[in-house]
Amino acid sequence: MDPLDNLLNSVEYKRREPLPEGFEGRVLDKWFNQQPIKKKDYTVFAYAAAACLVAFTCINILSLNVLNQSTSNDVSANSHTTIQISSETEFAEAYGFVETASYYTLNK
Amino acid sequence: MKIDAEYIAGLKSSDRKSYAEFVGVFASRIYNIALNILQNKEEAEEVAQDVFMKIFQSIESFDGSCSLKTWIYRITVNKSLDALRAKKRKASLSVFSNFFNEEGEEKIVAIEVNHPGIQLEQQEEAEILFSAIDKLPERQKTVFVLYQFEDMSYKEIATTLEISASAVDSLMSRAKKQLREYLTTLSYGSIR
Numbered sequence: 001m002d003p004l005d006n007l008l009n010s011v012e013y014k015r016r017e018p019l020p021e022g023f024e025g026r027v028l029d030k031w032f033n034q035q036p037i038k039k040k041d042y043t044v045f046a047y048a049a050a051a052c053l054v055a056f057t058c059i060n061i062l063s064l065n066v067l068n069q070s071t072s073n074d075v076s077a078n079s080h081t082t083i084q085i086s087s088e089t090e091f092a093e094a095y096g097f098v099e100t101a102s103y104y105t106l107n108k
Numbered sequence: 109m110k111i112d113a114e115y116i117a118g119l120k121s122s123d124r125k126s127y128a129e130f131v132g133v134f135a136s137r138i139y140n141i142a143l144n145i146l147q148n149k150e151e152a153e154e155v156a157q158d159v160f161m162k163i164f165q166s167i168e169s170f171d172g173s174c175s176l177k178t179w180i181y182r183i184t185v186n187k188s189l190d191a192l193r194a195k196k197r198k199a200s201l202s203v204f205s206n207f208f209n210e211e212g213e214e215k216i217v218a219i220e221v222n223h224p225g226i227q228l229e230q231q232e233e234a235e236i237l238f239s240a241i242d243k244l245p246e247r248q249k250t251v252f253v254l255y256q257f258e259d260m261s262y263k264e265i266a267t268t269l270e271i272s273a274s275a276v277d278s279l280m281s282r283a284k285k286q287l288r289e290y291l292t293t294l295s296y297g298s299i300r
Binding site: 002003004007008010017018019020023024026027028030031032 | 124127128131135136139143149153156160161164233236256284287288291292
């Protein structure tokens with residue numbers, strides 16, 4: 001008979017060995033004792049994300065302030081206009097003078 | 109026995125009772141597969157623990173492309189082979205791990221078999237058998253162990269290892285042929 005088959009037939013061993021004592025408890029303890037470490041890592045990331053958001057917001061606010069300043073300066077620079085005046089009446093109207101008796105009396 | 113979806117839901121719930129139930133159902137098979145590949149109960153226990161950690165960590169990414177049982181056995185085989193490779197790397201660094209007979213051929217060294225299922229009176233024969241199995245290439249060894257010691261069918265082995273059934277058949281044939289050659293080298297027939 002085939003020596004390999006002989007050997008396989010002669011070596012009788014249990015097909016299902018019992019688990020080492022306490023194995024299941026050790027597996028569960030190992031897994032559940034790891035969990036707090038995972039939570040801590042998550043908190044660190046949350047704080048880092050919040051800090052980035054605050055920094056981003058501050059930069060945006062500062063940028064908007066700078067933009068507003070430069071825009072108002074541009075408006076001041078463009079506020080001067082030229083008005084063509086051809087008569088005394090037009091001059092008075094352009095500069096908001098009110099016709100009064102003393103003004104006209106003085107010039108006549 | 110629950111269906112796959114119930115076990116998966118239990119593991120995703122992070123409920124210790126569900127985990128305990130899952131471990132209770134699969135621990136024996138996982139431990140015995142590792143034991144038959146590694147032939148050492150301390151190493152098998154360590155691998156079995158690693159397998160469960162891997163399952164718990166990866167359950168969210170399990171896509172159901174195979175059965176839960178197949179996925180678990182696949183992890184078990186891979187972890188066992190990883191441990192086996194690590195053990196062989198350590199052994200190869202040892203001065204006394206290999207020695208040659210007068211003709212320069214490698215001699216099979218009977219390794220200590222720490223398999224709790226081996227009866228004392230069969231220890232010598234078991235050592236010879238497991239030494240020869242240990243010499244097999246990884247894939248042949250895995251297929252042989254799963255078929256011979258785990259009573260898995262060729263189809264189950266093919267699904268677990270993600271190879272074809274004909275590949276399993278081929279690996280088994282080559283494994284048996286190689287084992288017979290090793291036993292002939294040892295003149296095993298004369299031992300009996």
